[in-house]
Amino acid sequence: MVTPMHIVHIKKGYSSVSEATKDQSGLAVLGMLYQESPNRNRKYDSIINALSSIKYPGNKTTVGPVSLDSLLPPHCELKKYFRYNGSLTTPNCSESVIWTVFENTTKLSKQQPGIHYSFP
Template identity: 35%
Template sequence: MKIMMMIKLCFFSMSLICIAPADAQAEGVVFGYKGKNGPNQWGHLNPHFTTCAVGKLQSPIDIQRRQIFYNHKLNSIHREYYFTNATLVNHVCNVAMFFGEGAGDVIIENKNYTLLQMHWHTPSEHHLHGVQYAAELHMVHQAKDGSFAVVASLFKIGTEEPFLSQMKEKLVKLKEERLKGNHTAQVEVGRIDTRHIERRTRKYYRYIGSLTTPPCSENVSWTILGKVRSMSKEQVELLRSPLDTSFKNNSRPCQPLNGRRVEMFHDHERVDKKETGNKKKKNQLK
């Protein structure tokens, strides 16, 4: 049980002391975002991290127009989230929220993945058409066979993000715990409705990539929501505030695409219906 927990922490990519499987557990390898332990060195910090340097399916990537293929066989994202218990955690290199059992599921290509946790990166790890945004949310799901699917949302500076507004007091408490010297604090959130996190979208991008921190394990299914959402500058700082200075900018640089396909889903029918409705309203006003 203890070994499995260590492996999960590693695969979830949310710990400063990344505990690799098996014989690497006792080594406590430290990785960071700059200097001798920065992203360019991850593959050399531990034999279990080699994929970070030699892998061909690495994440994040810059999603550029010329690399996108429209796939009419893709379906809209099917997610069902529910009420569940949640805990806000300072994992030193990011702020995360773990969910209890029954948080919900996402179905990708007829495969069911269960929602486990979500965490934030500032600034965004993925770029969209060459643009890096203020923040990125990763919702991490896992299938029964151990494979992972991540649904990511990009955020620009703008109006407040409603869910983070609800979490303000908890994030402030997490910051206060760090100032007291507790760098791995946990704050109980209680029962939350994870449906408030779900965002419908008529466009998304999908590709096969990797975890974005060591061990950079590959064959992760990535879904990047096409609509860029907003959070306030204060909320970005709130997500950074529990972290030490060296981890406030916790985004891995974009990795080579290496010939991978980035597929796009676009619900043109919903767009057409919306535009038709707007035209009817305008005609009625004339």
């Protein structure tokens, strides 16, 4: 099984997600799927380390600078994706998203510090 992560981009000219949802192409979401691996993926260390400070639902944390390039699949796999017009996955489920979901999974180790979730 895989675990998803979404990176939401707001179209230029909008200052918030709620404002962008009024436009059918107001949001672009990159969807990546993660699969459990025995090997640590160091590209995600800064995000995973920040996750360890979130103890309860609704808590927030700040992550230092992260290169989007380091979160994406390897360059040779960037041409393998699915793209479609769709909706947000959270209420109000506004149909204002251009989805790009990468075909291949990224590997993460359950043993990396800060990972407190279970792969299904």
